[in-house]
Amino acid sequence: MALDGSLERLRREGHIVVVGASLAGLRAAETLRTEGFTGALTLIGDEPYGPYDRPPLSKQVLLGRVPPDHTDLPRHCAIDARWRLGVAASGLDLAAKRVALADGTSVEYDRLLIATGVRSRPWPNELEACLDGVFVLRTRDDAARLDHRLKAGPSRVLVIGAGFTGSEIASVCRERDLPVTVAERGATPLVGALGSVIGEVAARLQHQHGVDLRCGVMVTGLEGDSAGRLRRAHFSDGGTVEAEVAVVALGATRNTEWLAGSGLAAGPRGIACDAGCRAFDIRGIVADDVFVAGDVARSPHPLFGYQFLSLEHWGNAVAQAEVAAHNMISPGERRRPHLWTPYFWSAQFGVNIKSVGVPNMADHILISQGSLDEPRFTAAYGYQGRVIAAVSFDQAKWLEFYQRQIEQAAPFPLPFTTVDRRPEGMRPVPAGFPDPSVPTHGPEVTVSGHSPTDQRVTFTPA
Amino acid sequence: MTSVALLGQILDHANRADPYPLYAELRGTPVVRDESGPYLVSTYWEIRSLLHDPRVSSDVRNLAPEARTVPSTDDPELPPSFIRIDPPDHDRVRRLIMRTYGPPHTPRRVYDLRGEIGGIVSALIDGFQGRDRIDLVEDFSYPFPVTVICRLLGVPQEDEQRFHGWADTVATAIEPPVGTPEEQQAHWRAVREARRQLATYLSGLIDQRRRAPRDDMISALTMDRGADESPMSLPEMLSNLTLLLIAGHETTVNLITNGMLTLLRHPDALKQLREDPDLIFPLVEELLRFEPPVQLLPERTTLDDIEIAGTTIPKGASLWLVPASGNRDPQRFPEPDRFIPDRPDNQHFGFGSGIHNCIGSPLARLEAQTALTELVRRLDNPRLVEDPPPYRRNAVLRGPQHLSIAYDGLRR
The missing domain is CATH 3.30.390.30 (FAD/NAD-linked reductase, C-terminal dimerisation domain)
Structure with missing residues (x-):
């Protein structure tokens, strides 16, 4: 059959492009090679670095135990790829099978894997976000900057949002003996991810470790001095706190803007794909040559009534990348569903x-x-x-x-x-x-119904 | 209900050299009641699932005396060690031990022994000079880990003669006794006596270290109080130190001996290792799968009915898990009976799994990696004198009694 012949050609001499050069992108590339793909492979990443590991950034790196640039992901095999690092993808033309890049160039593909992940949700007030001392934590550079500032011994650190990242940052601050205030709009830390019964335990841990924990409040404003340095934060209960550093830990935003107008079912919830990691277009039809993996994917899960799940989990990125890569170079009957349990x-x-x-x-x-x-x-x-x-x-x-x-x-x-x-x-x-x-920044698992086409979400900050 | 009579054969010393065909027969029924009473579990996924099942207790006090396969030799004055109790006490004791042994509190304990371990290995091999044949067990596999565990715990090496016999005797209590009722009685008396002697000896040592602490685990255990924990009582400490000392004596010796035996039976693998010393890392994992030092996990207990692999194991049953059989399960490992030094995806049961997962695994890995690399590098043209070699009695902690190796010379 002609189709089989073309798959063979793809495996032998096709061009696979992976957009996203982090955990999912790397593991997918490795899987392609170990499963016998001998064609050309291009990895595109907006950061200037090769694939590195993010979980240590809010732990060992922020504690100063591991330098930020010592977090490279271990390589399982040589992937013999062309790397386009430090340049973001800016558009996708499905008909022409072409990815446009921010530097004005473009890359054509036979098959495409989208693994663009997520980024930190920034502080919504742009002027306040620009104050010296306001940080987010997602990338290696974020971690280096924040670590540098924590080393200077700020008088107080304010963590906005007590999800997992925010709580880990607060923990690091206490371990570094820095005074820290945590502001959380929910009833307890981790409430969005684990509920208030467990959240109460998390709250107790924070209290026992000397965190000034304020639950049920929102940060309504960040105030700077005349030199543009953060001085204090204002809370919805009328209170204020003096702080030299504020870390905005309000969850993540999916990197899908570059797909606007592409025809893929991509939006703030992520990119919808089927259980085999094939992307849906806005009509709810799978796009045969476009696959999705990692934090940016939204895929139906049989354990949860085939509702779409978005998972910001390390293990999911690995497992989904492996399935996506396998399916990209396998005929229909040999494809596998992504059945990972969160x-x-x-x-x-x-x-x-x-x-x-x-x-x-x-x-x-x-x-x-x-x-x-x-x-x-x-x-x-x-x-x-x-x-x-x-x-x-x-x-x-x-x-x-x-x-x-x-x-x-x-x-x-x-x-x-x-x-x-x-x-x-x-x-x-x-x-x-x-x-x-009520939107929260905490769950890191989002169940979002049965429809592959995207829902609108609005977000109100903590 | 199907039943088999395989446990007796597995325990029979005549089958010690090659128990693997018996395990293969067992796997025909993944969960089966042995005619001697206990349920035997021999397949990978079933073992794995039971090792993580909170309905399975490791505390034999949850088992009716008549359901026990191994009669109690417990000393009323010594509590069971932490591998024979359940949470929360198990977790507390394990935490207290880990505080003195591994991360996060003592991350360098094993790592800092690297140099010393290398030195001990070199010195033992230097001792082969001027000979053309060794008994690997007597000349290397036994003295090496014993020296290391003594150093780690802080037990003077010169006392080794005294507790060598006690340790061997206590280790036999892990499986059912053999012989006439009188012989069995005499055996149990010997076990109790050895355990008491060892406890008395260790108690003296704890006292010394408490007064004059050194850089060793006994000192750390006597000095360290977990922040929010109730510290170990003296009897708890004695039971658990006995366990650590015996584990240090009776397991790594088999890993190293089985390792050389396996390499000498697979000359290609030996040659590969000599050419590429980094192969040792996956090779030791494969060894832990292929010839695990702990073959069986006897006598766990069900706290409730457990339905598994089409069988319901009733509440209060004695469970024997057979990890050495799970390691050869073709449903989990392709070509399970082949020794493949760089086997990928090798999540074996060499150190168990679940909450009782071997605490000594980082040390055992380091010891086996160092020992086998050096033996292979330095022995010129090593060969087996006798195959199979004579085996020790113990079916649980299985390994050769002696391993005679001839060689042409010794490299530097």
């Missing part, structure tokens, strides 16, 4: 937090092992009588079991005896997620 971790205030599944879909939670007081525990989340997620504080080794329960749609509450079950683990309680219609 999984992520965080390290803050000396605690290792891991979660599996989609906690923020849950209605109830049960502390199935250990105790919230210690706080070392594993908790299961339930949604309409089945297990939908689990989270552990310093008990990560049990999560594999809970992952299986999620994958098997096991009943909730779990009907059996386990080791280390405490009295508090006998009864499920409401998980305490905020009203889903």
